[in-house]
Amino acid sequence: MRFTTKWPSCTARGPSAPARDFTSFVPWALGSSRPRPAFSSAREQVLEMFDHAFGSYMKYAYPADELMPLSCRGRIRGLEPNRGDIDDSLGKFSLTLVDTLDTLVVLNRLDEFEEAVRRVILDVRFDNDVVVSVFETNIRVLGGLLGGHAMATMLRDRPASERMAWYKDELLHMARDLGHRLLPAFNTTSGLPYPRVNLRYGVLNPLSRTGTESDTCTACAGTMILEFAALSRMLGEAVFEEHARRALDVLWEKRQRGSDLVGTVINIHNGDWVRRDSGVGAGIDSYYEYLMKAYILLGDAVFLQRFNAHYAAIMKYISQPPLLLSVHMHNPTVSVRGWMDSLLAFFPGLQVLRGDLKPAIETHEMLYQVTKKHKFLPEAFTTEFRVHWGQHPLRPEFAESTYFLYKATGDPHYLRVGKSIVDSLNGHARVPCGFAAVQDVRTGTHEDRMDSFFLAEMFKYLFLLFSEKADLPFNIDDYVFTTEAHLLPVTLSSSRPACPTNVTVAAPAEEDPFSYTCPSLQTLFPNNPAFAQGIRDRYKYLIGAGGSHAPTSVRGIELPLHDSGLEPIELLKSMGITLMAMGEGSGRESGTPGQQAMPTSEGGVYRVKLVAEVLTTPEAETLVPVAVQIISPPFLGRTVLTAGPAKFGMDLSKNEHGVKGRVVRSAPYSACGPPTNGAELQGHIALAVRGDCMFAVKARHLQEAGAIGAIFIDHSEGTSSEETPLFQMVGDGGPVDGISIPLVFLFSKEGRVLVKAVDDHHNVDVLLVSRHKQLGQEGKAAHRAIAMNIKIRVADESDAAPVGPRSADHTDTIELLLTTEGMSGMCQESVDGCKGLQGQQKGGASADPSECQSP
DSSP states (O other): OOOOOOOSOOOOOBTTBOOOOOOOSSOHHHHTTOOOGGGTTHHHHHHHHHHHHHHHIIIIITTSSEEETTTTEEEOTTTSOOOGGGGGGOOSSOHHHHHHHHHHHHTTOHHHHHHHHHHHHHHOOOOOOOEEEHHHIIIIIIHHHHHHHHHHHHHHTSTTOOTTTTOOSHHHHHHHHHHHHHGGGGOSSSSOOOSEEETTTBTTSTTSSOOOOOEEEHHHHHSOHHHHHHHHHHHTOTHHHHHHHHHHHHHHHTSBTTTTBOOSEEETTTOOEEEOEEOSSTTTHHHHHHHHHHHHHHOOHHHHHHHHHHHHHIIIIIEETTEEOOEETTEEEEESOSEEEGGGGGHHHHHHHHTOHHHHHHHHHHHHHHHHHHSSOOSEEETTSOEEEOOBOOOOHHHHHHHHHHHHHOOTHHHHHHHHHHHHHHHHTEETTEEOEEEETTTTEEESOBOHHIIIIIHHHHHHHTOOGGGSSSOGGGEEEOTTOOEEETTHHHHSOOOOOOSOOOOOOOOOTTSSSOOOHHHHSTTOTTHHHHHHGGGTTSSOOOOOOOSOSSOBOOOOOOSOTTHHHHHHHHTTOOOOOBOTTTOOBOSOTTOSOOOOOBTTBOBOOOEEEEEEEEEOOOOOOEEEEEOSTTTTTOEEEEEBOBSSSOOGGGOSSOEEEEEEEOSSTTOOSOOTTHHHHTTSEEEEESOSSOHHHHHHHHHHTTOSEEEEEOOSTTOOTTTSOOOOBOOOSSOOTTOOSOEEEEOHHHHHHHHHHHHHHSOOEEEEEEHHHHTTOOOOOOOEEEEEEEEEEEOOTTOOOOOOOOOTTSOOBOOEEEBSOOOTTOOBOOTTSSHHHHGGGGTOOOOOGGGOOOO
């Protein structure tokens, strides 16, 4: 989510709203005079980091698309091992340089910008026989060219300026060429674009090597309007904007009318939903963002009406502060998964743009707690804030929301958050040849990749966070940020002709006061500079308060309490704990709840003692690894590869002999469409690469083609079962009962062994079997989960004895007391190291003792 704004009176233009001069929404004026001496050097630190990253790309990688920072060389598609759909961003068009053009201007690297524009004009060509992602090429390359053109013309047209005087709109002409090469992707019966296009041959040409796909993600189809409309308005050619508008029309028409939610994956031919899970993260994210920004950039109120309808649905079904949990679009009261992906970190920034700051602050604080625990935001994490997917490819969305929240609130807390991002990047991602993605936040291992968005977005947002308006070479309020943080001038809606209006008109809906007017600072922060802090304090201890363990029956927790007697009660209620009056000494309930007075705190600190009944619950599920054993000559069973299982399909742990078969590579290798080599897969074990669609989708296609099993290989380089924890593949939110073949997952290191064997020997037979059975090992007993029922009473001066030992029936009592004593010398542990406290927000989930550990 990318955008900057101003506060003056805002009016709207479009079929149902008056004309609007909506130039900006986050006030630079608010931050122009803020004292921040502790962060005076942060901006220079960001500049040095950018110079290191960009200089490394230019020195070691250019003209390649991306830098491989561990190998100190460029990544050229076709010369490096295939990484699946990740490589669809690469088109042999110097991706990183194009993506970084307007960042150079924001960071006041004007000499480097002028040289970069010359290099792009001289070296970059798009007539390449390469299949690329329509979505990624649009936001990174087309957006990069348009942002670079906007910056070049801005510098050229300044009064008495000598910069870029030679520039003759070459970047715009290159953008037109690229735009026409993307247009064939829209040649579908629905108007939704194909996910991939061949830059030279289009989609349906026999030489294109694409056009067999039937599905695309919602964000892939719905994140075209800003770049395509800007291209149309700059060129005066309506064809680009018309196609992008049509795609948005289809997505709106296909929404679930009862909930106003959309799914994640849609069929591009008939418009049927393929994946019906609905959230604000991967697969949907920038669709919502572009509805709001299309209204701002183009002045068409139909986009705002649609955004408001979706936003109301998100806040009703998906938002469970501070969490954002995906639901089923047709049954939105049920969450479909217990984890969140890192891409949803953009959403607080979008909420700032709308003026809905309270939930933005809540979710951002939750994300900050996760980053403090893991140093970076994992690619996915559970509702208990454990790592679900450990990768961190240097994504910028958290920094983006941090920037917008600071500009909206002026709270220096967000400067501290930004500084923590800078320190983590320098301390854990910096390498001699740039910055390397983190392969697993739990181990800190690196991956040999530095994606172009790291330069296009991360440094832009961090620099803006620590900058005053006077530090910038132009007025950033005159531009809208695209989802890749490229800059498009807001004057496009008034200075350029519009293309024909949408073919659909949203029905008027009941709207709140924020729909067409900018909220004032007085409305958002009525004489209360601590507005944001008051909201954050409720979530400061989601992850834990830290401290070392002390062998005492009383566990101390420091709470951010103030002088109001009611505040401790409200704070604990926000954690899912209900206070009640209890009898003195025994710890059992007596009297009427709420009758005993709350003691006054000293220094804002209370001593807390837990009172709980601890009961054993059924054993927790453990992950049973499986093995891929190569049994054909010359291996003869001596090569055994450790693999992860799936939560669906055949359970190999219950199959005594496993499944044997010959390995055949699927075509397409992603298995996201019906295999074109179905006859070859019949009766064999299919080999496919991870990515581009859910595991369940791949499994269905392979099973329907007649495969008797499937092996999926990780597309992330350098992963291995020795360094990366195994995980179970999960479904796609739909029914998986029909999937009966065994499914296993190999990390890339083990996968390369199998792929090499297939390439070298062709006819390779493997045995898929439970590793415990293969090695003759028995599974270890599962940990027992513990459920806590917490009771709280106020401490009395006569209160004394600590909790006694566990009774014979395994039931303990732990007291939680609020006292006026200080915390000196006491251990401070996590308020909710397990789900027992904060889990009440999600229906009172039981606590797991394996998660209740001292720091």
